[in-house]
Amino acid sequence: MSALGTRAPAAGPRRTGRRLTASVCRDERHFAALAAEWDDLFGRSSAATPFQTHAWLHSWWLSYGAPGRLRLVLVRDAADGRLVAAAPLWRTRARVPTVEFLGGALTDYGDVLADDDRPEAVPALADALSRLARSTVLDLREVRPGAAADRLLAFWTGPRTRLADSLCLELPPVPVEELVGRLPSARAQRARAKLRRIDREGVEARPVPADEVPRALCRLLDLHRRQWAGRGVTAEHLTERFAAHLGRAVRAMAETGHARVTEFLIGGEVVAADLTLLAPRLSGGYLYGADPLLRSLKVDVAALLLRNGARLAAEAGCGTLSLLRGDEPYKHHWRPSAARNRRLLLAGRRTAPLLWLRAAHAAGRRWAADRLRGRAWARRLRGWAGPEGRLRAGTGARGAGFEASTGAGPGKHGSGAGPGKHGAVPGTAPSRRTTRRRAGS
Numbered sequence: 181m182s183a184l185g186t187r188a189p190a191a192g193p194r195r196t197g198r199r200l201t202a203s204v205c206r207d208e209r210h211f212a213a214l215a216a217e218w219d220d221l222f223g224r225s226s227a228a229t230p231f232q233t234h235a236w237l238h239s240w241w242l243s244y245g246a247p248g249r250l251r252l253v254l255v256r257d258a259a260d261g262r263l264v265a266a267a268p269l270w271r272t273r274a275r276v277p278t279v280e281f282l283g284g285a286l287t288d289y290g291d292v293l294a295d296d297d298r299p300e301a302v303p304a305l306a307d308a309l310s311r312l313a314r315s316t317v318l319d320l321r322e323v324r325p326g327a328a329a330d331r332l333l334a335f336w337t338g339p340r341t342r343l344a345d346s347l348c349l350e351l352p353p354v355p356v357e358e359l360v361g362r363l364p365s366a367r368a369q370r371a372r373a374k375l376r377r378i379d380r381e382g383v384e385a386r387p388v389p390a391d392e393v394p395r396a397l398c399r400l401l402d403l404h405r406r407q408w409a410g411r412g413v414t415a416e417h418l419t420e421r422f423a424a425h426l427g428r429a430v431r432a433m434a435e436t437g438h439a440r441v442t443e444f445l446i447g448g449e450v451v452a453a454d455l456t457l458l459a460p461r462l463s464g465g466y467l468y469g470a471d472p473l474l475r476s477l478k479v480d481v482a483a484l485l486l487r488n489g490a491r492l493a494a495e496a497g498c499g500t501l502s503l504l505r506g507d508e509p510y511k512h513h514w515r516p517s518a519a520r521n522r523r524l525l526l527a528g529r530r531t532a533p534l535l536w537l538r539a540a541h542a543a544g545r546r547w548a549a550d551r552l553r554g555r556a557w558a559r560r561l562r563g564w565a566g567p568e569g570r571l572r573a574g575t576g577a578r579g580a581g582f583e584a585s586t587g588a589g590p591g592k593h594g595s596g597a598g599p600g601k602h603g604a605v606p607g608t609a610p611s612r613r614t615t616r617r618r619a620g621s
Contacts (some may be wrong), residue, residue, distance in 0.1 A: 196558050200264065200300060202308035205252035208245070210384060212236070213240060214252075217263045219436070221293050227328045229289040230439070230457035230464075235432035237282045243425035244284060245270060251279055253311065255304045265301035267292040267309060269318075276534050277316040285530060286425070288348070288464065288504045290321050294328040302328065306335035310528060318526040321345055321387045322505070333524065339532040341539050343523040346505040349516035353463070353493035353501045356486060362515055365578050369511075374480040374485065381477050385488060387500055388441040390434040394427050396441045400453035401426075403469025417467075426467075430455060437496070442488050456492050463493040464502035482510050 205211060218234035230236065241250065249272070255265035268282040281290035293300045309318060309332065322345050323329045333340060351359060401423055405413065416422050433439035438459060444452040454469040456463055461580045465488075470481045493501040503511045505521070522543065527535035539544040 185222045199258040200255050200304040201258045202253065202304060204256045204308075205254055205311070206248070206250050208241070208247075209249060209254060211241065212252060214254075214263075218266065218293075220445055221263045221266060221295060224295045224297065225293040225328060226296050227324075227326055227461060228291060228293055228459055229324065229462055230433065230459045231283055231287045231289050232268070232291050232293055233429075233433060233436070233438050233459075235245065235436070235438070236287075236429045239432075240283050240286060240428035241270070242428065243421040244286075245282075253305065253308050253312065255308060257298075264295040265293060265305040267305060269312075271316065276538055277531070278319050278538070279312060279316050280320060286422075288322060288346075288466075288502075289324045290329070291323060291327040292329045292332070294331070302331045303335040306332045309526065310336070310338060313526055313528040313531060314479050315528075315531065317531055317538055318524070319538060320524040320526070321521075323522045323524055324348070325522070329524060330522070332526070336526055337531055339527045339535050341525045343525065343539065343542055345521040345523040347507045348505055348519045348521060349503040349507065349511045350462075350519055351490070351501040351503065351514060351516050353498045354490065355494055356483075356490045359486070359490060359514055363513075367513065371483065374483040378479055378484050378487075381479055383451070383479065383484065384445050386443045386445060388434075390431065393431045393434045393439075393441050396443060396453060397423070397427055397430060398453070399443070399450055399602070400455060400467065400469045403450075403453055403471055403553070404467065405469075407470050407472060426455075433457070440492050442492075444464055444484065444488075452481065452484065454488055456489055458492065458496050458498055460498065462500040462502045463489065463496060463498040464504045465489045466504070486514065538576070596603050 205214070215234045215238070222228050222233055225232070246533050249270045251269040251271055253267040253269060254263060256263055269279045270282055272278045272280050283290060292305060294305065312318065320329055333342070356375065360375075363371060400441065401417065404417060407413075417619070430439045430441065434441065438457060440456045442454045442456070443450045444454070451474055452468065452473075454468045455466045457466050465485055468481075470484055474481055490501055503516060507518075525535050525539050525542075
């Protein structure tokens with residue numbers, strides 16, 4: 181835990197001669213109506229990831245939100261009303277009054293949006309958030325290095341601290357042939373053999389048009405269910421609310437180019453399906469399903485999906501091919517670089533004790549997790565705890581369960597935040613949040 185102090189002076193905003201105003205939106209209908217403005221701001225926020233699109237956040241809220249708890253902080257130009265910054269937040273059910281990013285544990289990267297051409301937007305957003313912090317703690321999870329949220333710290337006058345969060349592994353956005361060329365000779369030969377095996381078995385990739393995405397996602401989820409039958413699938417992936425969230429969000433994101441669904445066929449039959457999310461900053465494979473038949477054919481699903489993800493990232497001109505959260509051994513076969521997400525805890529002077537209480541709790545959980553990781557009895561205990569206890573134990577989009585399907589090691593099972601990302605879900609209401617990813621804390 182790296183404390184950043186409690187009384188540091190705020191850096192002054194740059195004066196542009198244009199006044200900004202801030203407001204907090206608590207109305208779900210207003211949130212829905214913000215789509216066009218939000219997406220326009222998303223396009224002016226270069227640090228944003230696909231998880232900050234309006235389609236993803238609003239769909240998540242419809243499936244997992246709670247009435248009266250929405251807290252969208254909006255910063256506008258007072259002259260023309262243009263949206264220049266936004267923080268997608270909600271007040272959780274945690275015992276400690278807490279505000280967090282929308283998207284919860286289903287989201288690999290959390291962030292705010294800030295117009296790149298309006299440097300005064302970030303200090304204005306920090307000022308608006310500080311007013312929220314008078315009665316609550318801001319717990320901002322999974323902040324990627326270089327994210328807009330990181331810049332809030334320079335303008336925060338109250339108590340704050342920054343903790344380590346999930347580890348993400350990243351590759352350059354180049355075709356798979358170039359990724360193979362980065363490997364040591366023996367490993368490169370094995371990778372090429374796996375890719376040739378995929379071609380020999382006649383596996384064909386079919387990009388799914390946007391209007392066919394809902395049906396394709398149903399097939400993907402069915403494949404995912406069959407793939408993990410009897411092997412501890414993440415329970416939330418089998419729920420209607422998760423399917424509804426994915427269907428709404430991905431259909432809209434496919435129309436804007438922020439999501440791509442690919443189906444893989446042998447002899448005209450769908451044997452695997454992949455969902456990749458894209459933004460200019462990065463792309464990442466979020467969820468997949470594979471027919472158990474591929475194991476009998478000795479088709480390496482990891483190689484199949486990586487080739488597809490690398491192709492999509494290169495075609496879209498994404499800056500990074502992210503393997504999303506998780507440190508699974510199979511990911512290291514491709515010599516990725518590591519990027520550690522951060523957890524920002526921000527408070528006002530009156531809520532400082534709550535911040536330090538939450539920070540101590542988080543640090544204690546991570547200390548325990550680090551020492552229990554890999555112990556057989558701890559894995560059994562997580563299994564007995566069910567999906568609620570496993571939610572934050574582990575991996576990335578495909579992570580949990582990706583290894584088992586490819587024979588690369590003990591599997592988990594992922595949807596973008598698999599077990600192992602960040603522990604259990606504190607303060608979650610079982611009736612609305614029983615899932616693998618942190619729907620609220």
